[in-house]
Amino acid sequence: MTRSPKTRDKAVDPVRAAARDTLRAIRTRDAYANLVLPKMLRDRAITGRDAALATELTYGSARAQGLLDAVIAAAARRPVDEIDGDVLDVLRLGTYQLLRTRIGAHAAVSTSVDLIRSEMGMGPAGFVNAVLRKVSQRDEELWIDELAPSIADDVIGNLAFRYAHPRWIAEVFDEALGGSAGRLQAALAADDDRPPVHLVARPGLITAEELALVSGGEVGRYSPYCVYLPGGDPGDLDAVREGYAGVQDEGSQLVGRAVTVVDVADDAGRWLDMCAGPGGKAALVAAIADIDGAHLDAVEVSEHRAELIRKVVRDLPVKVHVVDARASRLEAGFDRILLDAPCSGLGSLRRRPEARWRRRPEDVPGLVTLQRELLTEAFRLLRPGGVVVYSTCSPHPAETVEVVADVLAQHPDAEQLDARPLVPVPDAGPGPHVQLWPHVHGTDAMFLAAIRRSSL
Numbered sequence: 053m054t055r056s057p058k059t060r061d062k063a064v065d066p067v068r069a070a071a072r073d074t075l076r077a078i079r080t081r082d083a084y085a086n087l088v089l090p091k092m093l094r095d096r097a098i099t100g101r102d103a104a105l106a107t108e109l110t111y112g113s114a115r116a117q118g119l120l121d122a123v124i125a126a127a128a129r130r131p132v133d134e135i136d137g138d139v140l141d142v143l144r145l146g147t148y149q150l151l152r153t154r155i156g157a158h159a160a161v162s163t164s165v166d167l168i169r170s171e172m173g174m175g176p177a178g179f180v181n182a183v184l185r186k187v188s189q190r191d192e193e194l195w196i197d198e199l200a201p202s203i204a205d206d207v208i209g210n211l212a213f214r215y216a217h218p219r220w221i222a223e224v225f226d227e228a229l230g231g232s233a234g235r236l237q238a239a240l241a242a243d244d245d246r247p248p249v250h251l252v253a254r255p256g257l258i259t260a261e262e263l264a265l266v267s268g269g270e271v272g273r274y275s276p277y278c279v280y281l282p283g284g285d286p287g288d289l290d291a292v293r294e295g296y297a298g299v300q301d302e303g304s305q306l307v308g309r310a311v312t313v314v315d316v317a318d319d320a321g322r323w324l325d326m327c328a329g330p331g332g333k334a335a336l337v338a339a340i341a342d343i344d345g346a347h348l349d350a351v352e353v354s355e356h357r358a359e360l361i362r363k364v365v366r367d368l369p370v371k372v373h374v375v376d377a378r379a380s381r382l383e384a385g386f387d388r389i390l391l392d393a394p395c396s397g398l399g400s401l402r403r404r405p406e407a408r409w410r411r412r413p414e415d416v417p418g419l420v421t422l423q424r425e426l427l428t429e430a431f432r433l434l435r436p437g438g439v440v441v442y443s444t445c446s447p448h449p450a451e452t453v454e455v456v457a458d459v460l461a462q463h464p465d466a467e468q469l470d471a472r473p474l475v476p477v478p479d480a481g482p483g484p485h486v487q488l489w490p491h492v493h494g495t496d497a498m499f500l501a502a503i504r505r506s507s508l
């Protein structure tokens with residue numbers, strides 16, 4: 053029997069209720085956890101340690117969904133698609149607490165049972181109780197031993213299961229990493245971890261050292277603009293609220309910086325960001341353009357995302373164009389172009405907890421076609437001697453090296469530059485492109501390649 057919301061809320065822990073409601077929004081509305089949860093926490097006045105716990109439980113449950121579902125199916129002795137969705141959300145939350153947190157089994161089970169009882173009554177609550185008690189009889193390692201493919205027969209399958217990644221994504225990582233089980237394990241493990249918060253200190257407004265002081269963070273290792281935030285909500289920092297700083301992965305900062313430092317003779321200051329929304333890299337590039345006396349044209353096809361760019365580039369020398377970059381009608385002759393192409397996002401899965409279970413391999417070919425068309429157009433818009441930096445937040449070879457090779461093959465006047473000197477990181481690989489990795493650099497798995505249009 054469903055009770056009134058008032059009676060319902062009394063029995064349940066508000067932290068778990070927020071986590072459950074976010075998991076439900078992800079499942080039923082294709083919502084994004086990082087958009088839904090912060091607003092829900094604000095609306096329900098959940099703050100401090102409670103907010104941190106709600107975030108950990110929600111993101112952790114969403115990230116580990118495939119592993120959790122395999123355990124739930126085994127404990128319930130039925131496939132998860134035969135379990136009511138609302139019940140499954142609570143089972144995922146409970147199983148996550150049992151297997152991947154230090155929360156005691158009693159608390160994990162009883163708070164889950166309360167969530168279900170208050171909404172759905174005694175019958176489903178009994179089912180949740182029985183399944184979670186069964187789950188609690190083993191730890192994560194024992195469940196993996198029982199359910200994962202054997203490492204001797206199927207290394208990729210075993211590692212994908214253990215680190216909660218769909219198999220096809222583990223295969224893509226394996227290909228990008230050159231087929232080493234050790235590297236694949238390190239990459240999947242790092243990708244399965246809670247990601248650190250990186251701040252960008254906007255050039256000309258605040259230095260990374262100053263930002264580290266006011267935020268209690270630590271200056272980043274590679275990007276001169278980066279600060280690692282140890283914890284807390286970055287939105288609470290004055291520097292972020294006032295626009296001196298923003299939240300941006302260090303790898304993305306390095307990509308934005310690369311387009312500003314690559315050698316371009318006689319730079320006339322015509323710079324272009326071809327896929328600029330929501331504006332993270334545009335804000336960084338434009339701040340440097342302002343210092344260098346250059347101007348940035350920022351192209352974005354979506355009006356909503358263009359509005360987000362306008363907000364972050366206020367007072368900077370930027371013109372925002374809402375148009376398909378393949379047919380922008382911008383006059384050719386740019387000195388520097390950043391093409392941060394739409395991609396599968398396989399390199400930033402750790403920051404988008406639900407994404408790994410939502411993405412499909414069949415999404416990739418359409419993206420690759422778009423990436424080729426955009427890079428071809430970027431090349432056309434360059435002046436002789438100008439450089440395009442092509443980047444993706446994906447290490448998928450089809451979206452990275454293969455797109456670049458294809459466009460190079462079509463353009464005899466295209467010369468791929470060694471991008472490694474543009475990105476001050478160790479272990480940047482054999483070149484000429486750079487592939488960053490969470491397990492090596494602590495960044496998202498950003499790819500970048502630099503291509504010059506020769507003067508011939």
Ligand SMILES: C[S@@+](CC[C@H](N)C(=O)[O-])C[C@H]1O[C@@H](n2cnc3c(N)ncnc32)[C@H](O)[C@@H]1O
Binds near residue numbers: 304329331376
């Ligand atoms: C990877 S995101 C760019 C992220 C951005 N550079 C940043 O750092 O905030 C790719 C963007 O390209 C936009 N986009 C997709 N297709 C496009 C097209 N044909 N022309 C222009 N923009 C496009 C998407 O809407 C999305 O905002």
